[in-house]
Amino acid sequence: MFDTLIIGGGVSGMSCALVLGSAKNKVFVTDKKIGIFTHQKNSSLQEAVFYNAYGITPGKLGSELLFESTQDLAQTYPHIVQIPNEKVIKVEGAFPDFTVTTNKNSYKTKSIVIGIGSANTFDIEGLMQYIEPHKKALPEKQRIQLKNNDHKVAEGIYVIGTLAGWRSQLAIAAGSGAAVATDILTLWNNGVQTHSHDSIR
Numbered sequence: 657m658f659d660t661l662i663i664g665g666g667v668s669g670m671s672c673a674l675v676l677g678s679a680k681n682k683v684f685v686t687d688k689k690i691g692i693f694t695h696q697k698n699s700s701l702q703e704a705v706f707y708n709a710y711g712i713t714p715g716k717l718g719s720e721l722l723f724e725s726t727q728d729l730a731q732t733y734p735h736i737v738q739i740p741n742e743k744v745i746k747v748e749g750a751f752p753d754f755t756v757t758t759n760k761n762s763y764k765t766k767s768i769v770i771g772i773g774s775a776n777t778f779d780i781e782g783l784m785q786y787i788e789p790h791k792k793a794l795p796e797k798q799r800i801q802l803k804n805n806d807h808k809v810a811e812g813i814y815v816i817g818t819l820a821g822w823r824s825q826l827a828i829a830a831g832s833g834a835a836v837a838t839d840i841l842t843l844w845n846n847g848v849q850t851h852s853h854d855s856i857r
């Protein structure tokens with residue numbers, strides 16, 4: 657049983673995983689099992705090149721980020737379970753007992769975080785009822801988002817990145833994933849506000 661499973665290994669999903677991973681020494685996190693589906697097809701990153709994203713060396717290819725981000729996560733936070741090459745097709749159940757089914761396996765988790773982008777090809781059975789037109793994209797692009805209130809779709813279900821209704825910029829997607837990570841950390845800390853910082857001191 658996972659405590660949280662992140663669906664989508666693009667910008668928002670990896671950012672969420674990094675912040676959750678970095679909190680590993682907090683007492684309310686040590687017993688938590690965290691996983692991420694790093695299915696990398698259909699990512700906006702495949703064809704992107706970045707000159708305007710904070711902290712990213714100008715000229716960085718999105719395809720490089722896709723590869724390097726999973727390597728960095730594995731090296732820095734090896735306790736985060738990476739599940740590559742599996743596409744999520746179904747979510748069943750309710751908080752705190754979800755079953756996430758992929759094209760290869762199924763997994764039990766207490767909560768899920770969905771960051772698979774805002775394309776209208778979204779096709780995860782069990783989540784279709786939350787789809788609505790994207791409120792911050794051009795109508796002719798027919799983007800979608802999941803209905804949410806500050807990233808929360810329903811008890812134990814969070815949405816991040818462009819699928820949460822944010823405009824398509826790397827920094828916004830990363831911030832949205834990090835924001836939900838701190839929401840989950842706060843929940844695990846019995847509602848007491850928290851975040852995760854490293855320091856040289």
Ligand SMILES: Cc1cc2nc3c(=O)[nH]c(=O)nc-3n(C[C@H](O)[C@H](O)[C@H](O)COP(=O)(O)OP(=O)(O)OC[C@H]3O[C@@H](n4cnc5c(N)ncnc54)[C@H](O)[C@@H]3O)c2cc1C
Nearest residue numbers: 664666667668695696697700744772817818824825826829
């Ligand atoms: C050509 C192009 C150029 C861009 N240039 C810039 C730029 O210059 N500056 C900037 O700030 N932004 C740029 N962007 C935007 C930026 O890349 C996106 O805003 C950002 O990637 C969105 O992050 P996300 O997490 O919402 O989605 P993505 O990063 O697209 O991540 C979605 C992830 O979900 C996975 N996935 C999809 N379906 C499933 C499923 N069923 N099961 C499991 N996993 C699944 C995908 O494989 C992918 O890994 C560009 C985008 C494009 C397309």
